Amino acid sequence: MKTFDQLSVIGLREWIALPDLGVAGLRAKIDTGASTSTLHATEIVPFERNGESWVRFNAHLGTLVQLRHRRCEAPLVAVKTIKSSNGQTQSRYVIRTSLALGDRVWSVEFTLACRKAMRYRLLLGSNALVDGQLVVNPALSYIQDKPAFPALSSSVTGAA
Numbered sequence: 001m002k003t004f005d006q007l008s009v010i011g012l013r014e015w016i017a018l019p020d021l022g023v024a025g026l027r028a029k030i031d032t033g034a035s036t037s038t039l040h041a042t043e044i045v046p047f048e049r050n051g052e053s054w055v056r057f058n059a060h061l062g063t064l065v066q067l068r069h070r071r072c073e074a075p076l077v078a079v080k081t082i083k084s085s086n087g088q089t090q091s092r093y094v095i096r097t098s099l100a101l102g103d104r105v106w107s108v109e110f111t112l113a114c115r116k117a118m119r120y121r122l123l124l125g126s127n128a129l130v131d132g133q134l135v136v137n138p139a140l141s142y143i144q145d146k147p148a149f150p151a152l153s154s155s156v157t158g159a160a
Helices: 126-131
Strands: 008-011 013-018 023-030 037-049 052-062 067-083 089-101 104-113 122-124 134-137
Touching: 008 013, 013 122, 023 052, 037 067, 037 089, 052 089, 067 104, 104 126, 126 134
Parallel strands: 008 134, 023 122, 037 104
Antiparallel strands: 013 023, 013 089, 037 052, 037 122, 052 067, 067 089, 089 104
16 A cells, blocks of 8 residues: 655644634634635625735634634635535635644635535635645544644624
8 A cells, every 4th residue: 555655644624724814723624525625704895905806704713603703805816616515606706825734834725605504614625635735534533733823812703
């Protein structure tokens, strides 16, 4: 059997942070069936800054029981048509931001979508796994340490 020494192993669920957005302590579900990663976002508004396209949105964190959100801004990379697992197509804004998982940090593209009815606020797709040089052991969860990240409690608000 082949082994892949250069790749790190992660579980089916992991703690992540999005340092450029000021988001920490977010549970991610690893979804090898999805190519693109997705972040739960609402109130998505495109705008221009210095002649470049940006998007402003509420990133939703926490759980269905303990809701939190953070107002974020990021450069707009693209608008993609995504086909969901139930076969519906949806136009989504795409951003690129840094992702911290364990002791690694790398740039990942995320589509912004309402995941209100979903258990996990963030899906980490296969493109991010390839770029991060990760392999998944689906029998494990939360095997990487929570990413080290300064507390941001003053900038994260509870849902109203």
